[in-house]
Amino acid sequence: MWKFIVRRLIITFPQLVVLSVLVFLAAQFMPGDALTGSIGNPNITAEQLEQRREALGLNDPWYVRYGDWVSGVVQGDLGESYRFKMPVTELIGQRIVNSFWLSVVTLIFTYIIAVPLGILSGRYNDSLLDQSITGYTYVGFATPLFIFALVMLWIFGYQFGWFPTNGSVEPGLTPGTFDYVLSKLYHLILPGISMALIATVNTVQYLRSEIIDTKQRDFIITARAKGAPESRVYNRHILRNSLLPIAAFFGFEITGLIGGTIFVETIFSYPGMGQLFLESVTLRDFSTLVSVVLLFGVTAIGGALLSDIILSLVDPRIRIK
Numbered sequence: 001m002w003k004f005i006v007r008r009l010i011i012t013f014p015q016l017v018v019l020s021v022l023v024f025l026a027a028q029f030m031p032g033d034a035l036t037g038s039i040g041n042p043n044i045t046a047e048q049l050e051q052r053r054e055a056l057g058l059n060d061p062w063y064v065r066y067g068d069w070v071s072g073v074v075q076g077d078l079g080e081s082y083r084f085k086m087p088v089t090e091l092i093g094q095r096i097v098n099s100f101w102l103s104v105v106t107l108i109f110t111y112i113i114a115v116p117l118g119i120l121s122g123r124y125n126d127s128l129l130d131q132s133i134t135g136y137t138y139v140g141f142a143t144p145l146f147i148f149a150l151v152m153l154w155i156f157g158y159q160f161g162w163f164p165t166n167g168s169v170e171p172g173l174t175p176g177t178f179d180y181v182l183s184k185l186y187h188l189i190l191p192g193i194s195m196a197l198i199a200t201v202n203t204v205q206y207l208r209s210e211i212i213d214t215k216q217r218d219f220i221i222t223a224r225a226k227g228a229p230e231s232r233v234y235n236r237h238i239l240r241n242s243l244l245p246i247a248a249f250f251g252f253e254i255t256g257l258i259g260g261t262i263f264v265e266t267i268f269s270y271p272g273m274g275q276l277f278l279e280s281v282t283l284r285d286f287s288t289l290v291s292v293v294l295l296f297g298v299t300a301i302g303g304a305l306l307s308d309i310i311l312s313l314v315d316p317r318i319r320i321k
Contacts, residue, residue, distance in 0.1 A: 008305055019297045020073075023290055024066050069290070079287035083280075088291045091276070096295075098168050099265070099272035102195075103257045105188045109196035110253065114203035115246070121204060122211025122242065123234065133204065140201035146263040149194040153267060156190055163190040166269035191268045195261075199253065203246065210242040254303035258296050 072079055078088035121133040157165040164170070168187050173180040214220065215238055223233050261274035269275070273292060280289040 008308055012301055012305055015301055016298065019301070020070065020294055021066070023293045023297065024069065026293075069287075073294075078291040081285055081288045083283040083285040084288070088288050091288060092273070092291060092295065095271060095273050095276045098270065099261055099274065101184070102188055102192060102261060102265070102270065102272055103254070105185075105192035106195045106199065106257060107253060109192050110199045110203065113196060114200035115207065117200065118204040118207025119211065119239065122208040122215075125208070125212050130208075134208075137201040137204050140198050143198065145195065145198050146267060148198055149191070149264050149267045152190060152194040163187075168271055187270070191264045191270055194268075195257070195264050199257070203253070207242060207246055210246075211238060214238045214242050254299065254306070258299060 069079065076089065078092070080086070081088050081091050084091055117133050117136075121130045124130050153165060156162050164187050168184065169180060170183040170187075173183055220233060220238060261272060262277055263274070264270070265272045265274035266278055273295070276288065277292045277296070279285070280292060
């Protein structure tokens with residue numbers, strides 16, 4: 001098992017190097033730079049702008065800037081945010097906690113909804129209940145997340161007023177108090193459910209297919225032929241074997257959350273990593289943008305690695321010798 005994990009970690013390292021180069025180059029090829037917004041300002045001359053570019057190293061070749069950036073990353077220094085006027089590490093530290101809890105709440109809602117629906121759909125396949133659940137998944141596949149989140153915000157935020165429409169906590173509360181924690185959770189419910197209702201469709205379909213496939217296997221037919229009660233056949237054999245692969249789906253769920261948070265956090269004005277990503281793009285804050293995208297990439301690669309490890313525990317046959 002440890003050999004498999006070490007092998008996967010070794011494979012992951014060059015992926016991270018290539019990812020960092022691609023992310024850095026993509027940011028450099030974007031039009032403009034961090035000082036583009038200062039052009040046309042009567043208080044700043046063209047000579048002053050050029051001097052500031054030289055001081056910030058914006059005129060250096062890309063490989064020089066990349067080397068400086070990598071050396072800083074290795075030391076835990078992600079640079080300075082040109083727009084927010086603070087270290088990128090500190091800026092990300094403020095936002096990543098919000099995105100983390102949003103992801104946790106979304107995953108909880110996802111499995112609370114998906115697992116029962118997948119079990120019912122697979123057990124009673126081709127029934128009216130199964131057709132209703134399958135219809136829900138088809139609608140979920142066809143509905144863009146940002147459209148669905150906007151509808152949820154409009155209905156439950158503005159029309160009914162059941163949930164807050166922006167922010168991550170009610171202003172004026174003292175951090176660490178019970179009211180503060182309760183307000184944090186309250187602000188997480190609507191964006192978390194909005195993402196979860198779309199994210200469930202993959203897990204529902206996957207679990208349904210696993211249950212239907214397992215019901216047709218030889219050992220299930222043999223158990224029924226021996227006269228085992230249907231409840232025992234289903235709970236001990238069908239359900240247990242069908243739920244195990246779902247564990248491997250956990251890592252890919254984490255990866256899928258990355259794209260979802262970008263839309264949902266922007267729609268709900270939720271101060272997380274997704275909103276910070278869009279802000280850094282529109283403000284051309286390259287040091288922040290590169291760090292955020294790299295962190296997203298590391299999370300995606302880590303999610304895939306986690307899925308491989310879980311799947312190897314579930315099914316030892318796939319381990320690399």
